Amino acid sequence: MLAMLVPGFAQASTAAHAISAPAGAALFWGAALLAAGTTVAWVLGRPSAQARWPRIGFGLALLAVMVVLALQLAADLG
Numbered sequence: 292m293l294a295m296l297v298p299g300f301a302q303a304s305t306a307a308h309a310i311s312a313p314a315g316a317a318l319f320w321g322a323a324l325l326a327a328g329t330t331v332a333w334v335l336g337r338p339s340a341q342a343r344w345p346r347i348g349f350g351l352a353l354l355a356v357m358v359v360l361a362l363q364l365a366a367d368l369g
Contacts, residue, residue, distance in 0.1 A: 313368065320364045328357050 331353060 324357060324360050
C-alpha cells in the first residue's frame, strides 16, 4: 500500500525506516480515520446547545461511521 503512495518506499531498505510497513499502514489509516471524522464534523457542523437530540444523533452516527471504517481497516490489514 505505501509503495503505491510513495514510490521510494519500495526501493529503500527496511532499516532506513523507523517503523515497519504494516505499522506505517496502520498509522496512515488511523490518520485517515481521524481526518475523515474531523471533516464530517466540520461539514455538518454542530447544532445549537439547546438541541440535545440532534447532537446525540450526530455523535452516534459519527461513531457508527468510524466503527465501520475501523472494521474495514482491520479486515484490510488481516
